[in-house]
Amino acid sequence: MMVSLRTKSSFLKIYSWLPILALYISVLNEFDLNYLNLEYFSFNFPFILIFFFTLKDFKHFDYFLVFIAGLFNDTVVGLPLGISSLSYLLICIAAAYIRNITIRPNPVKDWFYFLFIISLINSLNYTVLTLFFSFDLILMSYLVNVFFTFTFYIIFVSIFKYYMRGLND
Amino acid sequence: MASSRDDFIIAIRSAFLKKSTKQKFSLLTLLSISIFVIVLSSLDLKVIKYLKVGINEIVYRSSFIVSIPENLIKNAFIQTTEYTTFFNRYKRNIIELENLKSNYVSNEIIQFENKELKELINNYALSSDKILAKIIVDHDSPFLKSIIINKGSKDKIKIGTNIYDQSYLVGRVIEVNYKTSRVLLLSDLNSNVPVTIAPQNIQAIVTGSGSDYGQIKYIQSGLSDALVDDSIVYTSGTGAIFKSGVPIGKLQSFIGGSINEYKVEFYSDFTQLKYVFAEVITKTEIIKPEEKVAENNDETNNPLNVKLKILEDELKIIEETNRKFQEENEILKNEINDLNFKVSNLNNQISSQKKTINQFDIDNQELDFLKLNLKHGHKCRRTFLNTDGFIVGTLEYKSCVLSKGANDG
CATH class of the missing domain: 2.40.10.340 (Rod shape-determining protein MreC, domain 1)
Incomplete structure (x- = not known):
């Protein structure tokens, strides 16, 4: 009985840390699907994940770990250190802000607010990289990335909700 | 109006500064750190460089391990697509290989020449x-x-x-x-x-x-x-x-x-x-040959000797290329001999076939004569009653039979 309880609690522990684990796997792995040879196709899974779990004020979603994940992402992608961390933290701030001002949450409102936030952050990213670091970047890639991230948000949100329900049960 | 502004300020302050028990740092602190890191990474400091190298080593290895499952899927996908085009690519590769083989020899010569000439131009x-x-x-x-x-x-x-x-x-x-x-x-x-x-x-x-x-x-x-x-x-x-x-x-x-x-x-x-x-x-x-000579003998250190050395080197290159060409030449000669042998064989075959055709024509003529002989032989043969006829087997007899046949035709 004791052993079974201990196993259950360790499983619950892992389960509750899944979002952070998924964030780290996604920044290290990128989920780029480049072998499908779809031109411009890309979406930013960490943006969706961070926005959703900050919005829900998930207790195991540590901002410091998000910051470190940003550093990892910069290293993997080859961007100057700190750029992704800044983006991720800005998403956290935006999500925390909307959480504080919202009395009755509306998924569609959140969805469009998410579009506004990621557009703003990607614009900031593009500006910093081109102006301060002299990177040549394709604007179209950013636009497509924003579009697909926005589109996939609603799909991933339903999966995350299912996960949250499992945690509450 | 004032209350909505207050709400906004409270919400912003809460988002930036409020650090609940589960968070180790407030968002404002982390935001400041990330901006500080960006500024540091733009500066070319040695400490930052070493720190970056350390992070890179860890993150790249971790990324490699984490990417293993995705790479497995990717490889499976690539292998499947490769199998579907395998045979066509194999046929194309064979043709390409033949072309490459023929280009290989001349490439080798050019590379050798190129290397030698570069050494002549540079001093390294x-x-x-x-x-x-x-x-x-x-x-x-x-x-x-x-x-x-x-x-x-x-x-x-x-x-x-x-x-x-x-x-x-x-x-x-x-x-x-x-x-x-x-x-x-x-x-x-x-x-x-x-x-x-x-x-x-x-x-x-x-x-x-x-x-x-x-x-x-x-x-x-x-x-x-x-x-x-x-x-x-x-x-x-x-x-x-x-x-x-x-x-x-x-x-x-x-x-x-x-x-x-x-x-x-x-x-x-x-x-x-x-x-x-x-x-x-x-x-x-590279210690050029002329320099080596200069060390040993000052008398040889004049432009004429230098030119001679260059010419000697050029001669070596030409000899080497000549050797390669001779090898190619030998191969081609052997190929020509083989082809000549094949041509003579074919000529022999043609002459034997011509003989057979001639024999066939003769046989045909003989057969025609025998047919006419059966029909008109009695008219040309000398008998007691036909004294104008000819003796069988003579040329006159034969021409008589043939002329009778021709008159019939």
């Missing part, structure tokens, strides 16, 4: 070792095109080291860690390669497009009209960033607006890279 020789490197991270970011290889400063990789797939250029190293390096691919927007376009011999710069092809830029006006499809693009070596004479790709035209534009189709498929070669170049000074 560049010897290069190509080390095989495994790609540990090849995430195709939509913004940057780069790969991570498992060789670093430990293996004498430097910033700017040329990276090859077979003998095709794929990029150059832009960041070196102890055991890993980042390679900027030719397809990246930030990549610029000085190239020569053959056979027109046009100098240009190929820049990455962010996609799987390159763009021709900085070409002298008017020269672009001379470009044609399938022209070979190879490095010109201008600027000494890339080694000269390394193939990159071929030109392909496409309609860009109202005019015909050209793009460079890379020989190497950057999405399918598993292993690459890093070219580590070592420079060794």
Whole structure:
């Protein structure tokens, strides 16, 4: 009985840390699907994940770990250190802000607010990289990335909700 | 109005500063740290460099391990698509191999000549070792095109080291860690390669497009009209960033607006890279023969001797090429002998066939005569009653039979 309880609690522990684990796997792995040879196709899974779990004020979603994940992402992608961390933290701030001002949450409102936030952050990213670091970047890639991230948000949100329900049960 | 502004301030303050028990740092602190890190990473400080190298080593290895499941799926996908086109590619490869074999000999001669001449021009020789490197991270970011290889400063990789797939250029190293390096691919927007376009011999710069092809830029006006499809693009070596004479790709035209534009189709498929070669170049000074002589004997140190030495070297090159040509010549002679033998055999066959045809004609004539003989023989044969006839077997008899036959016909 004791052993079974201990196993259950360790499983619950892992389960509750899944979002952070998924964030780290996604920044290290990128989920780029480049072998499908779809031109411009890309979406930013960490943006969706961070926005959703900050919005829900998930207790195991540590901002410091998000910051470190940003550093990892910069290293993997080859961007100057700190750029992704800044983006991720800005998403956290935006999500925390909307959480504080919202009395009755509306998924569609959140969805469009998410579009506004990621557009703003990607614009900031593009500006910093081109102006301060002299990177040549394709604007179209950013636009497509924003579009697909926005589109996939609603799909991933339903999966995350299912996960949250499992945690509450 | 005042209350809504208060709400906004409270919400902002809460978002930025409120640090609940579960969070170790407030968002404002972390935001400040990240801006501080960006500023530091833009500065070229030695401490930051070492810190970056340390992080890179850990993150690249972790990324490689985390990517294993995705790579398995990717490899399965690639293998499936490869099997479907396997036979057609095999047939094409056989033809290509035959062509390559025929080009190999002449290439060897040219390479040898090239090396010797370069040594004559420069006072140093560049010897290069190509080390095989495994790609540990090849995430195709939509913004940057780069790969991570498992060789670093430990293996004498430097910033700017040329990276090859077979003998095709794929990029150059832009960041070196102890055991890993980042390679900027030719397809990246930030990549610029000085190239020569053959056979027109046009100098240009190929820049990455962010996609799987390159763009021709900085070409002298008017020269672009001379470009044609399938022209070979190879490095010109201008600027000494890339080694000269390394193939990159071929030109392909496409309609860009109202005019015909050209793009460079890379020989190497950057999405399918598993292993690459890093070219580590070592420079060794050459003590020229004339210098050696100068050390031993001052009398020989005059322009005439130097010229003689150069001529001797040239002679050596010519002798070497002659030897190669002679070898080729011998092979060709043997081939000609074989062909002559075949021709004489065929001639013999033709003459024997002619004989058979002649015999057949004679037999045919004899058969015709016998047929007519049966019909008209009694008219031509000399008998008691037919004294105008001829004796059987004589030429007259034969001509009589044939003439009777002809009259009938």
